[in-house]
Amino acid sequence: MHDITTIGSATVDIFMKSPEFQLEKADKGVLLCQEYGGKIDIEDFFWQSGGAGTNTAVGFARMGFKTAAVVEIGKDIFGQCVYDELRKDNVDTGFVVSEVGEQTAVSTIMISSQGGRSILTHRGASGMLEARDIPWELLQNSRWIHLSNVSANTELIFQLFDNVRSSLIGMSWNPGKKELELIASGKIRPEHIPCDIxxxxxxxxxxxxxxxxxxxxxxxxxxxxxxKKGGHVYMKHHYDYEYKAGDVQAVQETGAGDAFLVGYVSAHLLGKDIEECCQWGVKNSGSVITHMGAKTGLLHRRDFSM
Structure with missing residues (x-):
């Protein structure tokens, strides 16, 4: 039996940092730019597995939970990287889907000297996870399910919702943009979402x-x-709570959201109150953004006062 099963994306993230990535203001925000046709020197280079499905799996495992990951990769060198890094942190990889002829997803992350970034993503195998790939019997024996981006696969999402509703499983959800659009359009109705967080x-x-x-x-x-402004927690029928972000100097920002979620949900599962849940989330995300990679700075349970 697992404490937590994560379902979502698996990638290999390639980080490239350079002071030559220029920031320019535009109508829609700030652009990270480089000269077209030019050659740019990279100050720092780093690669590591990523994707919300694996980031949260490793995060929960470091928090002391028995964790399994359900993600899809290709049978290639990048897929092996994903496998190896999950195993290194004692994540159960028995339900990782590995397909011949598919390419493991890859993201190239360009980081400015200020820590901001732009991401180029090839979703590859990560976007091919389907309902038939989910070990439904495993979910029935999990205490908690965390769902992240599954490329708006409605068959998978609705079948998962049905399984959660028919059991005592708790659930958190960090939907991707395509899933958000399904909710906004009414294809996924709020009353049909059986998640706790x-x-x-x-x-x-x-x-x-x-x-x-x-x-x-x-x-x-x-x-x-x-x-950097912190955030809000809205409690149904109760109140809303505002929290402040930590005061840290970011090296990069990739994985901050996954790290906050891991800290918050872990504290929730350990019976902490909302204020402490937020504190755990802030501390975990603050650690991640001071390191290269989305997993390097993920904290262990021993790093938090109990």
């Missing part, structure tokens, strides 16, 4: 502006993160 960032929350009230009336805890 729904988490996303402020920009993603804005996508759901027309259904926000229904979500707040339906889901026990809705957590909205807002980077």
């Amino acid at each position: 729904l988490m996303m960032n402020k920009e993603e929350w804005e996508i759901l502006k027309d259904v926000q009230e229904m979500l707040l009336d339906t889901i026990e805890q809705v957590v909205i993160t807002d980077g």
Whole structure:
């Protein structure tokens, strides 16, 4: 029996940092730019497995939970990297789907000297996870399910929802952009989402502006993160709680959301109150952004006062 099963994406992240990546203001925000046709020297280079499915699996395992990951990779060198890094942190890899002829997802992350980044992603095998790939019997023997981006596969999502509703399994969900669009369009209705904790960032929350009230009336805890500004937790029928971000100098920002979620949910499962759940999330995400890679800075349970 597993404490937590994560379902979502698996990638290999390639980080490239250079002061020559220029920041320029634009109507839609800030652009990270480089000269077209030019050659740029890279100051720092690093690669590591990533994707929310594996980031959260490793994070929960370091928090002391018996964890399994359900993700899809290709039978290639990058897929082996994903396997090896999950095993290194004692994540059960028995339910990782590995397919011949598919390419493991790869993200190239360009980081400016200020720590901001732009990401180029080839989703590959990560976007091919289907309902038939899910070990439904495993889920029935898990205490908690964490769902992240599954490329808006509605068959998988609805079947998972049915399984969660028919059991005593707890669930957290950090939907990807395509899943958010399904909720916004009404294809996934708030009352059909059986999760205990729904988490996303402020920009993603804005996508759901027309259904926000229904979500707040339906889901026990809705957590909205807002980077350096902190964030809010909305408790159904109770109150909302505002938390502050930590004061740390970011090396890069990839994995911050996954790390916050791991800290928050771990504290929740250990019976902590909302304030302490947020503190664990802030501490975990603050550690991650001071290291290269989405997993390097993930903390262990011993790093938190109990």
